[in-house]
Amino acid sequence: MNRRGFLRATGGIAVLGPLAVACADTRKPAASGNAVLKYAMSAEPKGLDLATTTESNSGIVIHNVYDRLVELTADAKNVTPGLAERYDISPDGVTYSFALRSGVKFSDGSVLDANAVVASLRRTMEVGQGASFLLTEHVKPGNIVAKDAGTVVITLDAPFAPFLRALALDAVGSVVNPTVVAANKTQADPTAAKYLARNMAGSGAFQFVRWTPNQVIELKPNEGHWRGRPKLGGVLFNSPVEPSTAALQVERGDLDVAGNLPANLIERLGGLADVGILSTPLLDTTYWVFQTGSKPFNDVRVRQAICYAIDHDAIMANVVKESGVPLRGPLPRDLIDGYDNASEIAVYKRDVAKAKALLADAGYANGLKIDSTYVPGYGTLKQIAEVMQANLKDAGIECSVGELPLSTIIDKVGKGDLPFFSWKSSMNYASPDAMLYTKLHGKATQSVEGNIARYQNAEVDQLLDRARGETDRKAQDADWLAASARISKDVPWLPLYQDVDRRAVRKNIRGYKESSLSRPDLFAVEKS
Incomplete structure (x- = not known):
């Protein structure tokens, strides 16, 4: 997560058209109003x-x-x-x-x-x-x-x-x-x-x-x-006002649009006859980062074992619920045509036996001890960390879970001092490049805005460099997809979910x- 991830700061634009593009205006003039x-x-x-x-x-x-x-x-x-x-x-x-x-x-x-x-x-x-x-x-x-x-x-x-x-x-x-x-x-x-x-x-x-x-x-x-x-x-x-006050103001009609409310307040407002709930997938993603330059996370088999040990479906169904959609690989949905169904992307489902076998192959047949850190008070990160802790224990991984303030995590992440930690990213612009190049390219900065996993893969770097210079949309998407597939197998991150904005609108x-x-x-x- 970058510093703006928790603030949901993003902006950007969409897909390059073909060469010598002519845009057609689809937005229509509006009538006047006084409300x-x-x-x-x-x-x-x-x-x-x-x-x-x-x-x-x-x-x-x-x-x-x-x-x-x-x-x-x-x-x-x-x-x-x-x-x-x-x-x-x-x-x-x-x-x-x-x-x-x-x-x-x-x-x-x-x-x-x-x-x-x-x-x-x-x-x-x-x-x-x-x-x-x-x-x-x-x-x-x-x-x-x-x-x-x-x-x-x-x-x-x-x-x-x-x-x-x-x-x-x-x-x-x-x-x-x-x-x-x-x-x-x-x-x-x-x-x-x-x-x-x-x-x-x-x-x-x-x-x-x-x-x-x-x-x-x-x-x-x-x-x-x-x-x-x-x-x-x-x-x-x-x-902003206190969430329960905001919900009351929506109910009374003193506010027309309100988001970032706890799930219980969103559900209560959604039950009112004159309030609707608008759900929109965002280009914000939540995941856990492995410090790939430090033991034991420098071994891809350990990273994959942890991904197989986690019950992703249970986390989505019982913790995240309607506030997110499962994350496939490193990217949010819909940024690349065909990405959501691409068989090349490694998608991890719980398989404790496979997790144990990978650990044994990596030299940890008798188990492993690791530390995990999350930011307190932000959404469901604490509950997710607790579920992960229980899941990992089933695979023979003893995971101690701790919390640190965001400012402390940012400081430690910048120094590479945290081995396995929660992160949230908001894309600076709506392109796979904003996630893949700036956060996973070997030459990207290792600051909190960049490659905090210290991930290195020459094949991925080559694909990302080529995608930046492509003028053909299909060739560009193919390079981004190939890079995403390689990253999904290397798992520098444990992917969790893409955030969904749930907003009360009268x-x-x-x-x-x-x-x-x-x-x-x-x-x-x-x-x-």
């Missing part, structure tokens, strides 16, 4: 500057106040037009040309043209925080240019297949008004980061009104948005769809 959506946040936002924050509570506000060149569908699999009504990719996969919509303006009436897009992307690179590495690692500022007022051209240093997905990340591709930046910058703050941490200047479907910390963030419709006026009369993002709210990256688009939502 205000009241949305419960799970935590106070860290800030509102798209260039400095990647956590999800900031992200949902940013997503609806700013526009991007391209957007992500709710299932994170496809690209839809944004500010760019079409784009072209050169045959070598290096040069991207974006044709902008004409007549788009920022909410203050300023023109949004190619120069504004270029200035915004370069600003993100200059700030150098958040997810800016998805630009700085692949393109030089001088290679982001305005060919003319309606065309942005970006030339990468080398092919990077998930680039469009990265551009659609709120923390990368959201376009901020350069006029506002210029008006609020200082010598000490040349990017106006201090101002934009508490204010917003976008062209999105909604316009920022105010942020009263620990109370509310208010948005109003952008009357001149290029898609038309949103159906809502506004949005109130309410600061039934007078129509058109609300949760995003797999926790960035719902509120443009088409209406309230009666």
Whole structure:
């Protein structure tokens, strides 16, 4: 799990289209409305500057106040037009040309043209925080240019297949008004980061009104948005309250949408006539990490034995329940066509006899003692750890279970001091590359954001390197699938489940769809 995993911070974009792609706009203008959506946040936002924050509570506000060149569908699999009504990719996969919509303006009436897009992307690179590495690692500022007022051209240093997905990340591709930046910058703050941490200047479907910390963030419709006026009369993002209070507010109609509630409260709300429960698989995954560079976990047979000893079905049925779906290999579902049914992926079911045989073959016929660590107070990790402890005992593995605060675990993980521990990952962008390359490539950083398992496999590295440069979608998916299959057999992680967001939504709210990256688009939502 990275630090943002527990905050469910992600963003990204979906699949690269074929070369010389022309996008067709499928999003429809909306009718006007005056009702205000009241949305419960799970935590106070860290800030509102798209260039400095990647956590999800900031992200949902940013997503609806700013526009991007391209957007992500709710299932994170496809690209839809944004500010760019079409784009072209050169045959070598290096040069991207974006044709902008004409007549788009920022909410203050300023023109949004190619120069504004270029200035915004370069600003993100200059700030150098958040997810800016998805630009700085692949393109030089001088290679982001305005060919003319309606065309942005970006030339990468080398092919990077998930680039469009990265551009659609709120923390990368959201376009901020350069006029506002210029008006609020200082010598000490040349990017106006201090101002934009508490204010917003976008062209999105909604316009920022105010942020009263620990109370509310208010948005109003952008009357001149290029898609038309949103159906809502506004949005109130309410600061978090105690879960039972939030549930009561949903029941009374004081809140319209609320998530991150305990299962018992979700079930109670789901039993009400005027409240529905929306379940959405997220691109967040929960697993236990093996320290593959340390004994006994440097032996793949030990790692496989532990995977066979665990009763995955019982954990899902009795502990996780509706809050997750079983994880196959290292990736969430649906990111690669055919992945969910691919026979190449090793899927572990409980087989105590096989676990014992693998241990004996590894030299542990008389059993094994190991330590396991989890983060307390987060979901069902404690219950999962206890089930795993009992399962492992049946296979002759004595597992001591302990808990450590997240901050301590992060410190120890970065030093490689924990042998077997719980982790949760949120993908920075909706591509297999975000999980496989950044967390399992041999050259990936061994920090908490990277390869914390210290996993090394030259075959996997070769496949991932090749996938990054592929311009053919089928060939790219084939490399990612082959890498995933190899990883599933090496098991640097004990895969558990893909998180499912269970959100209470009052039934007078129509058109609300949760995003797999926790960035719902509120443009088409209406309230009666």
